[in-house]
Amino acid sequence: MANTALQCESCPVRDRAACSALQPDERGQLAEIGRHRTVRRGETVFAAGDDSAWCATLISGALKIASYDNEGTERIVSLVHPAGFVGELFAPMAQHDIVALADSRLCIFSRNQYSAAVERFPALARALLRRSGEELFESRALIDLMGRRSSIGRVAGLILALGRAASHSPCDVAQSFDLPLTRGEMAGLLGITIETVSRRLTELVQRGIIKKNGARGLEILDAPSLEGLVR
Amino acid sequence: MANTALQCESCPVRDRAACSALQPDERGQLAEIGRHRTVRRGETVFAAGDDSAWCATLISGALKIASYDNEGTERIVSLVHPAGFVGELFAPMAQHDIVALADSRLCIFSRNQYSAAVERFPALARALLRRSGEELFESRALIDLMGRRSSIGRVAGLILALGRAASHSPCDVAQSFDLPLTRGEMAGLLGITIETVSRRLTELVQRGIIKKNGARGLEILDAPSLEGLVR
DNA sequence: CGAAAGGTTGAGTTCCGTCAAGTGTGGTGG
DNA sequence: CCACCACACTTGACGGAACTCAACCTTTCG
Numbered sequence: 187m188a189n190t191a192l193q194c195e196s197c198p199v200r201d202r203a204a205c206s207a208l209q210p211d212e213r214g215q216l217a218e219i220g221r222h223r224t225v226r227r228g229e230t231v232f233a234a235g236d237d238s239a240w241c242a243t244l245i246s247g248a249l250k251i252a253s254y255d256n257e258g259t260e261r262i263v264s265l266v267h268p269a270g271f272v273g274e275l276f277a278p279m280a281q282h283d284i285v286a287l288a289d290s291r292l293c294i295f296s297r298n299q300y301s302a303a304v305e306r307f308p309a310l311a312r313a314l315l316r317r318s319g320e321e322l323f324e325s326r327a328l329i330d331l332m333g334r335r336s337s338i339g340r341v342a343g344l345i346l347a348l349g350r351a352a353s354h355s356p357c358d359v360a361q362s363f364d365l366p367l368t369r370g371e372m373a374g375l376l377g378i379t380i381e382t383v384s385r386r387l388t389e390l391v392q393r394g395i396i397k398k399n400g401a402r403g404l405e406i407l408d409a410p411s412l413e414g415l416v417r
Numbered sequence: 418m419a420n421t422a423l424q425c426e427s428c429p430v431r432d433r434a435a436c437s438a439l440q441p442d443e444r445g446q447l448a449e450i451g452r453h454r455t456v457r458r459g460e461t462v463f464a465a466g467d468d469s470a471w472c473a474t475l476i477s478g479a480l481k482i483a484s485y486d487n488e489g490t491e492r493i494v495s496l497v498h499p500a501g502f503v504g505e506l507f508a509p510m511a512q513h514d515i516v517a518l519a520d521s522r523l524c525i526f527s528r529n530q531y532s533a534a535v536e537r538f539p540a541l542a543r544a545l546l547r548r549s550g551e552e553l554f555e556s557r558a559l560i561d562l563m564g565r566r567s568s569i570g571r572v573a574g575l576i577l578a579l580g581r582a583a584s585h586s587p588c589d590v591a592q593s594f595d596l597p598l599t600r601g602e603m604a605g606l607l608g609i610t611i612e613t614v615s616r617r618l619t620e621l622v623q624r625g626i627i628k629k630n631g632a633r634g635l636e637i638l639d640a641p642s643l644e645g646l647v648r
Numbered sequence: 649c650g651a652a653a654g655g656t657t658g659a660g661t662t663c664c665g666t667c668a669a670g671t672g673t674g675g676t677g678g
Numbered sequence: 679c680c681a682c683c684a685c686a687c688t689t690g691a692c693g694g695a696a697c698t699c700a701a702c703c704t705t706t707c708g
Contacts, residue, residue: 261564263560263561304543312535312542319506319549320507325553329560333605368655370655377564378696378697379697381656382696384655384656387656417487567663568663601686601687609664611687612665
């Protein structure tokens with residue numbers, strides 16, 4: 187774990203993260219209580235059961251929020267993209283593990299100090315409220331995906347969601363991108379097995395709807411068909 | 418739809434809803450822009466595609482937030498209990514239908530006026546942030562439930578969740594309560610079919626874990642077994 | 649270069665969805 | 679008050695989709 191002081195001026199999410207709602211001097215005050223932290227893929231940022239003394243904004247990379255049942259099966263409840271906020275401001279302890287999907291940079295704060303900033307800066311509370319609403323929306327989109335009966339629909343929906351996350355505007359889907367998830371993580375997200383994910387992906391390839399470039403690279407050849415499988 | 422002026426003093430959720438964070442005079446100002454509305458079971462409170470000009474706090478009863486695929490299959494993404502808040506403050510239009518599961522009373526506000534109140538009263542923003550966090554938590558609990566491979570685990574988990582909602586403290590589970598959901602709604606929530614829900618319920622009865630009192634009444638005989646099926 | 653992790657493919661089995669018939673149950677009107 | 683109807687729920691038989699187990703292949707990294 188590496189800590190360095192904040193440099194908001196050059197921050198890639200400076201006008202999308204919650205802190206972007208603040209006035210320059212307010213953001214300066216927030217910057218004083220925050221630190222940068224870098225984590226490697228696979229590293230746990232916060233662990234379930236921790237006293238949740240920290241919270242953070244993701245600057246770059248990607249995170250997963252997950253829990254593990256007693257057989258060790260991973261169940262992912264959310265993905266976090268840059269400008270996303272993680273950590274509980276109200277609950278006494280973290281409910282889920284938060285793990286880096288890729289090498290990532292975060293801006294971390296002590297929960298108490300951040301809470302105090304939320305009290306002091308109403309604009310920060312409103313910005314977090316907005317983010318929280320977006321997270322809830324994402325969360326419901328995932329529920330919608332998992333509610334599908336067919337595995338092909340789930341996989342197709344996930345590809346579209348990941349494509350949307352890869353493009354910078356949330357409306358359109360990147361045509362070619364790298365999957366940020368292993369097959370196991372895709373399975374954990376969709377509530378199916380690794381083997382089924384693999385089989386449905388090869389089915390989509392055989393039907394000419396997608397193309398694989400190596401294990402992680404993916405190209406969408408026929409977006410309308412993909413949409414058709416989801417609805 | 419019946420509209421009446423607000424009477425916060427006698428409101429059953431006056432110290433749990435978002436507005437409870439306000440000072441008396443602030444709450445008075447909020448009360449002036451709100452109206453009561455009653456809805457019957459099955460009635461749609463807000464419809465998907467609406468311009469989302471309204472938001473509301475649920476006073477009594479219960480709501481579901483759902484969408485419907487092109488075959489008409491219902492997919493429920495959330496249940497709303499008293500003191501819950503519904504409506505989008507930021508998104509331009511409603512994404513889901515919001516339907517009454519039981520006869521319900523709401524306290525409704527114009528979105529614009531409520532937004533203005535959120536700007537004016539920072540405590541309201543923080544209270545909504547807290548609620549939003551709780552909704553997110555519920556939402557993730559549902560994802561966790563839906564991620565289970567076995568239908569028996571899903572049904573068991575749902576019974577425990579409904580039992581927790583029926584008892585007034587969120588920690589312990591009511592031993593005997595009425596299911597607020599039809600089999601079809603339980604199926605829509607869990608991503609399985611009506612028939613499977615029915616079969617798993619009778620299985621639980623045969624194993625002596627629960628007891629049915631009429632179609633809706635339910636008694637938990639062996640809570641530890643139920644917990645065991647979930648984990 | 650070799651090991652380990654991640655990914656694919658196949659065969660067999662189980663579980664759930666589908667279709668269909670039948671049994672309550674609550675509400676309305678004769 | 680009871681008959682009837684609509685709706686919700688249950689149960690059964692069957693087929694197919696997904697899981698399990700196992701072997702094999704590919705990519706990555708020390």
